[in-house]
Amino acid sequence: MELDLSQDAGQLTASLVDIESVSGAEKPLADAIEAALRELPHLSVHRDGDALVARTGLDRPQRVILAGHIDTVPVAGNLPSHLKRGLLYGCGSADMKSGVAVQLRLAASVPEPTRDVTYVFYDCEEVEAERNGMLRLSRRQPELLAGDFAVLLEPTGCTVEGGCQGTLRAEITATGKRAHSARSWMGSNAIHAAEGILAVLRGYPARQPEVDGLTYHEGLNAVGVHGGVAHNVIPDECVVTVNYRFAPDRSPAQAEAHVREVFGGWDVAVVDVASGARPGLADPAAVAFLQAVGGTPRAKLGWTDVARFDALGIPAVNYGPGNPEVAHSAGEHVALSEISECETRMRTWLTG
Amino acid sequence: MELDLSQDAGQLTASLVDIESVSGAEKPLADAIEAALRELPHLSVHRDGDALVARTGLDRPQRVILAGHIDTVPVAGNLPSHLKRGLLYGCGSADMKSGVAVQLRLAASVPEPTRDVTYVFYDCEEVEAERNGMLRLSRRQPELLAGDFAVLLEPTGCTVEGGCQGTLRAEITATGKRAHSARSWMGSNAIHAAEGILAVLRGYPARQPEVDGLTYHEGLNAVGVHGGVAHNVIPDECVVTVNYRFAPDRSPAQAEAHVREVFGGWDVAVVDVASGARPGLADPAAVAFLQAVGGTPRAKLGWTDVARFDALGIPAVNYGPGNPEVAHSAGEHVALSEISECETRMRTWLTG
Numbered sequence: 001m002e003l004d005l006s007q008d009a010g011q012l013t014a015s016l017v018d019i020e021s022v023s024g025a026e027k028p029l030a031d032a033i034e035a036a037l038r039e040l041p042h043l044s045v046h047r048d049g050d051a052l053v054a055r056t057g058l059d060r061p062q063r064v065i066l067a068g069h070i071d072t073v074p075v076a077g078n079l080p081s082h083l084k085r086g087l088l089y090g091c092g093s094a095d096m097k098s099g100v101a102v103q104l105r106l107a108a109s110v111p112e113p114t115r116d117v118t119y120v121f122y123d124c125e126e127v128e129a130e131r132n133g134m135l136r137l138s139r140r141q142p143e144l145l146a147g148d149f150a151v152l153l154e155p156t157g158c159t160v161e162g163g164c165q166g167t168l169r170a171e172i173t174a175t176g177k178r179a180h181s182a183r184s185w186m187g188s189n190a191i192h193a194a195e196g197i198l199a200v201l202r203g204y205p206a207r208q209p210e211v212d213g214l215t216y217h218e219g220l221n222a223v224g225v226h227g228g229v230a231h232n233v234i235p236d237e238c239v240v241t242v243n244y245r246f247a248p249d250r251s252p253a254q255a256e257a258h259v260r261e262v263f264g265g266w267d268v269a270v271v272d273v274a275s276g277a278r279p280g281l282a283d284p285a286a287v288a289f290l291q292a293v294g295g296t297p298r299a300k301l302g303w304t305d306v307a308r309f310d311a312l313g314i315p316a317v318n319y320g321p322g323n324p325e326v327a328h329s330a331g332e333h334v335a336l337s338e339i340s341e342c343e344t345r346m347r348t349w350l351t352g
Numbered sequence: 353m354e355l356d357l358s359q360d361a362g363q364l365t366a367s368l369v370d371i372e373s374v375s376g377a378e379k380p381l382a383d384a385i386e387a388a389l390r391e392l393p394h395l396s397v398h399r400d401g402d403a404l405v406a407r408t409g410l411d412r413p414q415r416v417i418l419a420g421h422i423d424t425v426p427v428a429g430n431l432p433s434h435l436k437r438g439l440l441y442g443c444g445s446a447d448m449k450s451g452v453a454v455q456l457r458l459a460a461s462v463p464e465p466t467r468d469v470t471y472v473f474y475d476c477e478e479v480e481a482e483r484n485g486m487l488r489l490s491r492r493q494p495e496l497l498a499g500d501f502a503v504l505l506e507p508t509g510c511t512v513e514g515g516c517q518g519t520l521r522a523e524i525t526a527t528g529k530r531a532h533s534a535r536s537w538m539g540s541n542a543i544h545a546a547e548g549i550l551a552v553l554r555g556y557p558a559r560q561p562e563v564d565g566l567t568y569h570e571g572l573n574a575v576g577v578h579g580g581v582a583h584n585v586i587p588d589e590c591v592v593t594v595n596y597r598f599a600p601d602r603s604p605a606q607a608e609a610h611v612r613e614v615f616g617g618w619d620v621a622v623v624d625v626a627s628g629a630r631p632g633l634a635d636p637a638a639v640a641f642l643q644a645v646g647g648t649p650r651a652k653l654g655w656t657d658v659a660r661f662d663a664l665g666i667p668a669v670n671y672g673p674g675n676p677e678v679a680h681s682a683g684e685h686v687a688l689s690e691i692s693e694c695e696t697r698m699r700t701w702l703t704g
Binding site: 165167169180181182183184185189191192193195198200201202206217219221222223224225226227228229230231232233234235238240241243245301302303 | 571
């Protein structure tokens, strides 16, 4: 499969959507992107598994990174792509092959940007963190990810979204004592005891802190509950799985301490935690980007790979075409107008 | 495998325990019991699947039924049986191969009882009701179960336990609206909403009504809870499975109406319900039995197959060796002294 980078960004998005690339099966798409990039003499191309890094080498005083993942969630009967009233439908159209199309268009058509550019295309963003292609690159070849500022082209509706919230998952356990349910008073019902956990969640006052000028919005929610031994047994354990989304003014350690304090008296086991990222919009490179693309930045609430750039010490923002609310749905789509708007604004930035 | 019915009842219990008979795999034990019964010329023997019915035919004015199930819950590393300080350990020792041993001893050694006797040995009591061997017999050959009074030799510690409580299972569902957990305020958390269900359960005042002179003790308990879509999704459904154990002064329909009233405002789905049985201890046949075996009767709280006899219009009680509290546990055991006490008292009854 060949990719024609001279198509407009909407057509190119359709071509990318039609090369299926569910996480773990990105090879055909990675091959096509690699072949297209190797046609561009102003870029040096590196491949690591199904991730690709293409860099200009103009010795500019600044280097910026444009990054996007090439995998999608499982197809939901929404391939091949189709166009209807200016909207392109299909798996990955918003999240985030339209962003990848913008990256490829810029890579092909801006041979002499005013800043050196590193284009990163990576695999396995939609699955567990350990498989993430950007994480792998940052461990194996961190020098390829070096730079002064990064833009992650995740769908944001062409609005700059700064930083991201962290996420922590914990299991809160209520315990009891088993007994036959015909003689329930001989035991102690752990599911009944879990009422106290749910009461804490229900009454939880979520913070909405301002961090570096952007307003975040936390949340502490049950995302799972299970308990029960058999239909005639008073259960001795009930586990509520909670998800704490925390603003980037809290570290993972602070987030964990907070959850333990909120559920003081219960057994708390932290299952996993991912750091958030401060917006870093005061950084000169970010200021220049904001001036070029315009609009009023807002806080990113969902966790994204900007947190990885943050961990590498690189200021990063989210900015791309598409509505994140339709991502991962069967009706996923993106407006062609947003794709071209994003391309135009970023070209202005890279050539200004 | 041959059963020697001339052994004492404790030894015979050990022989029965050592013929593994988990529900659905009773055939070897049913074969052994059938062979032993067919050696007894005073009994006519009928087999239905792995259930056996053996009857005297003495044209006595009264016919009594002695019934016991021959299956056990799954083995828990507790076979073969072993004896320690007067206690026989092993899967099914209390529930209820010691009772079956008493049945077999009486069948073999009381050829001319003062009442005609029907001995029922049946399969699949420990599993879902539809597989129950007594239910099958009552549908296919109800005439074999005809009688004036029945004793179910379930473990009661050699105390007469009258009637049984009914049991109803229902699913109470809390609903909400899905959303990404990074923007939880866009949805409505069904697990949080289930707090109200648990509050009802926690505050439930259980009745302890007196029925025909015996005091029952009801209970309404969660026996299961599940909810959750994915670790990053606000769940739209949480189901609490509750078990209502109701005294025999309430019918299944009244029990259902009560549960629907208690959970007014929630979605209630009744999954299954089994009627209880009134103790019926005022029946002359029951009075005669009580006088023969002695002791002070108490209410049976767990559901047993006495409810099936009740449904057939036959007064029935629970009376057998073994502590029901150790049934279904790896350490299940029965005191040899209780087995012989039960045998002696029932022989007194059948010959008096």
